[in-house]
Amino acid sequence: MADVKKKMNVGLLLSVATIACLFLAAIFAHWLAPYDPNAGELSERLLPPSKEHWFGTDHLGRDVFSRILFGARTTFLVAILITVGCFVIGTAAGVTAGYFGGWIDGMIMRAVDLLSAFPGRILALVIVGIIGPGLMNLAIAMIFTSWVGFARIVRGVTLSVREREFVLAAKLYGLGNQKIMYKHLLPNVLPQLLVVIALNTSWYMTALSGFSLLGLGIEAPHAEWGMMISEARPYMRDYGYLLFFPSMAIMIAVTAFTILGEKLRDRFDPNFHR
Amino acid sequence: MKHPLLEVENLSVSYQMENKRVQVVRDLSFSIDRGETLAIVGESGSGKTATALSIIGLLPDNGKIDKGKIYFDGKQLAGQTEKEWVEIRGKKIAMIMQDPMSALNPVLTIGRQMEEVFLLRRKEKVNKKRIRQECLSLLGLVGVTEPELRLNQYPHELSGGILQRITIAIALAGKPDLLIADEPTTALDGIIKKQILSLLADLQKQLNLSILLITHDLAETATLADKVLVLYAGKAVEYGKADLVLKEPQHPYTKSLLKAVPTMDLDKNIPLFALKGQPPKPGHLPPGCAFHPRCPIAEEKCKKDDALNGLKEPGPYGRYVSCIRPKEERKKLLSAIKLKPERSSKITNIFSGENGAPILEIHDLKKHFKAGNFLSRKVIKAVDGISFTVNSGQITAIVGESGSGKSTLWKTIVGLHQATGGEVYYLGKKLKTMKDKRAFYQQVGFVFQNASASFNPRMTVGESILEPLRAAKWNPKERNGRLERLFELVGLPMEKRNAYPNELSGGQQQRAAIARALSVNPKIMILDEPVSSLDVSIQAQIINLLKELQEKLQISMLFISHDLPLVRYFADQVLVMHHGKLVERAKCEELFAHPTHPYSEKLIRAFLPSEEKNKTVHLLCHSSHSEMSGKSLQNRERTLPSKV
Numbered sequence: 018m019a020d021v022k023k024k025m026n027v028g029l030l031l032s033v034a035t036i037a038c039l040f041l042a043a044i045f046a047h048w049l050a051p052y053d054p055n056a057g058e059l060s061e062r063l064l065p066p067s068k069e070h071w072f073g074t075d076h077l078g079r080d081v082f083s084r085i086l087f088g089a090r091t092t093f094l095v096a097i098l099i100t101v102g103c104f105v106i107g108t109a110a111g112v113t114a115g116y117f118g119g120w121i122d123g124m125i126m127r128a129v130d131l132l133s134a135f136p137g138r139i140l141a142l143v144i145v146g147i148i149g150p151g152l153m154n155l156a157i158a159m160i161f162t163s164w165v166g167f168a169r170i171v172r173g174v175t176l177s178v179r180e181r182e183f184v185l186a187a188k189l190y191g192l193g194n195q196k197i198m199y200k201h202l203l204p205n206v207l208p209q210l211l212v213v214i215a216l217n218t219s220w221y222m223t224a225l226s227g228f229s230l231l232g233l234g235i236e237a238p239h240a241e242w243g244m245m246i247s248e249a250r251p252y253m254r255d256y257g258y259l260l261f262f263p264s265m266a267i268m269i270a271v272t273a274f275t276i277l278g279e280k281l282r283d284r285f286d287p288n289f290h291r
Numbered sequence: 292m293k294h295p296l297l298e299v300e301n302l303s304v305s306y307q308m309e310n311k312r313v314q315v316v317r318d319l320s321f322s323i324d325r326g327e328t329l330a331i332v333g334e335s336g337s338g339k340t341a342t343a344l345s346i347i348g349l350l351p352d353n354g355k356i357d358k359g360k361i362y363f364d365g366k367q368l369a370g371q372t373e374k375e376w377v378e379i380r381g382k383k384i385a386m387i388m389q390d391p392m393s394a395l396n397p398v399l400t401i402g403r404q405m406e407e408v409f410l411l412r413r414k415e416k417v418n419k420k421r422i423r424q425e426c427l428s429l430l431g432l433v434g435v436t437e438p439e440l441r442l443n444q445y446p447h448e449l450s451g452g453i454l455q456r457i458t459i460a461i462a463l464a465g466k467p468d469l470l471i472a473d474e475p476t477t478a479l480d481g482i483i484k485k486q487i488l489s490l491l492a493d494l495q496k497q498l499n500l501s502i503l504l505i506t507h508d509l510a511e512t513a514t515l516a517d518k519v520l521v522l523y524a525g526k527a528v529e530y531g532k533a534d535l536v537l538k539e540p541q542h543p544y545t546k547s548l549l550k551a552v553p554t555m556d557l558d559k560n561i562p563l564f565a566l567k568g569q570p571p572k573p574g575h576l577p578p579g580c581a582f583h584p585r586c587p588i589a590e591e592k593c594k595k596d597d598a599l600n601g602l603k604e605p606g607p608y609g610r611y612v613s614c615i616r617p618k619e620e621r622k623k624l625l626s627a628i629k630l631k632p633e634r635s636s637k638i639t640n641i642f643s644g645e646n647g648a649p650i651l652e653i654h655d656l657k658k659h660f661k662a663g664n665f666l667s668r669k670v671i672k673a674v675d676g677i678s679f680t681v682n683s684g685q686i687t688a689i690v691g692e693s694g695s696g697k698s699t700l701w702k703t704i705v706g707l708h709q710a711t712g713g714e715v716y717y718l719g720k721k722l723k724t725m726k727d728k729r730a731f732y733q734q735v736g737f738v739f740q741n742a743s744a745s746f747n748p749r750m751t752v753g754e755s756i757l758e759p760l761r762a763a764k765w766n767p768k769e770r771n772g773r774l775e776r777l778f779e780l781v782g783l784p785m786e787k788r789n790a791y792p793n794e795l796s797g798g799q800q801q802r803a804a805i806a807r808a809l810s811v812n813p814k815i816m817i818l819d820e821p822v823s824s825l826d827v828s829i830q831a832q833i834i835n836l837l838k839e840l841q842e843k844l845q846i847s848m849l850f851i852s853h854d855l856p857l858v859r860y861f862a863d864q865v866l867v868m869h870h871g872k873l874v875e876r877a878k879c880e881e882l883f884a885h886p887t888h889p890y891s892e893k894l895i896r897a898f899l900p901s902e903e904k905n906k907t908v909h910l911l912c913h914s915s916h917s918e919m920s921g922k923s924l925q926n927r928e929r930t931l932p933s934k935v
Binding site: 186 | 705707729732733735737739741744745746747748749750755758759762763807811
């Protein structure tokens, strides 16, 4: 029994440590990166990993390690931006729908149904196609298509919290609807959302990299993991490391977030106790 | 030599909590013979469920039998493999749970769930028709009416009493020798409770069944048990023949428990006997005898020496009492103190209702719910034409079985449900608009059954209590002053204001709920089953507190309950509800002395002693009508029995 417990904590610890490392790398990329990520030295193109260039250099002679550090910045920050955006819109919509019920619930949830009837990534593609490529636009498109998932979950949780007696008590003691939603529903809904937040962040990261791979994300000289994979494609036969390092970065980050999400669920889900 | 059916020796069970092992059962020994009933009595956290679960091998993963032996029919059970357990569970030892509603699968018919037992147990080919026959005879055995129909029904179509009978039938399907009943009646109403208990007693006689009854209700023990084991903090404090233990409890805890159970002969003018303090949490036991902080006869050495460790007193019938004091001395002390109430002052006669002005008047209130689809419209009359008046300083009790519309009634009164018809007057003013109702219910104090659920788990108790005041726009200084006063009123220490609800015990949570109810200085309080989820000893504390507050602050109360002895003790006026209708409304004394409606009579009789098993029952709840028989019937209103 004690062993199981220990293992659980190790997983949590590892994922948090990984995410923290990546996060620090993203923030302090300026100081950590040995080279300018965007300045290439054509004489040093396509060098294999060495002491000077840990992860080698790409087809323009740029240092891959530096680019991965800077890439963390875009991939991470944009993924988090998307998560926050979805979270804010989705939670507001979900709590409102769940708390009031009736026609308000009907309207919000029909909108949610409508949006989720389209496949998310294709819809995002269409939107990016309309408003033009670019990181910000991509983020907007993804927020637009994926807040619905949050809204649905939040509404479900709200429905069950709403029935608890302390909400009734708050109502009977004269609290307004906004106060009840903010002070009583939200704090009890949030812990159950942590899991979704962590899992969705990893999903957004893969999606972002995927879009960048298609050339819809960040513009050319800037580093982004999916973008790096995309650029490495023509050289993949002879210079596998160009593909390997950014893919590893994506894999590690996504795995860390997924494990974090699952561990958080184990922690907070009362039905999941071992 | 003949050995008992079940013999437990020195059983110790512990649970792995967050970062430590917590002992929940400590050194427990008992035995059950064939055809015998043993009742394990204890408050929540005393380890009674852990004991039952270890006997049937269903301890949760974090639970472990540390030491001790469990012999069943001469065979050691502790430490068996899962495969061996399968041979025992259901076939030799069966168990029924507290809540029949959650014990049955809601999406399968009763028939399916009963057949399953046979299909699982029989190895040879089975005949569907014969299984059905067996199901029917089992249902007949447990007294389910219309068994044919029941087999095709789903759990939600049936009442709690019938469902509990069905779970008993399922438990009996494997022809077990031992039936473990874990609080089988806690989720049920008075009348049904009694029926289930007498069913168990019948079955025991008919089938020569042994029963292990787990309960917190000593009165329940009296009707059923041959032997009683009283648990406190995981240890046996008293063990022996039921009638002896109940008639002459020798341990101060047993005696206090017996005294704390509300009975039909309580004197309304004397506060209920309440044990001080709360039961200790497992893992935080006081040193020495775990009971000493609450013990009325504790002395210095109780704080150091744990009598439970050595001083067993194996008297006649295997009885023992674990108390460090010698028997004679203890006996003398116990009878000398007579377990006096905590407060010596007599409560003054508080029946001020007769002269008090009406606070709340209800006229012909109706609440009908529409149910069903457009093909089969149904109207459920949850509250159907109820009128009554609550006078200032008066306690009005609403009694009735669950589903009789008690909760819907108060929710309709305060306007949480839109009334279908009828009027509500508060202080002589009619409540018409939603705004009136809002203003009204903000001046009412509410206390709910489940105190822990009525607090936001993410807010400190202090914040929660002050919330109504914040909503009413009090300034912070006034609020803090008020909080101190409230904590003092309900007897909570001030340092608890920054605690979160889960850090409080059940009793403290309910005190906090009362403090919150009082914060707005209400003229009327609505109490929806405020004590039914509390342990007996705590229940008495809360009732005493409520009565004291009512006396001090002259608050009217609407007290919703199904515990009639408590209502008889607590209320001034009683409303009896049945299927949404008010069947009787009378002054408390008169109702209990001379119920006029057959349904009220039936309700009251359910709480009177039964003569089935032990004569000691009388000791628990013999009625004394003499004190109130003198009153006349003139003040009584009643509706004639229409349909019962």
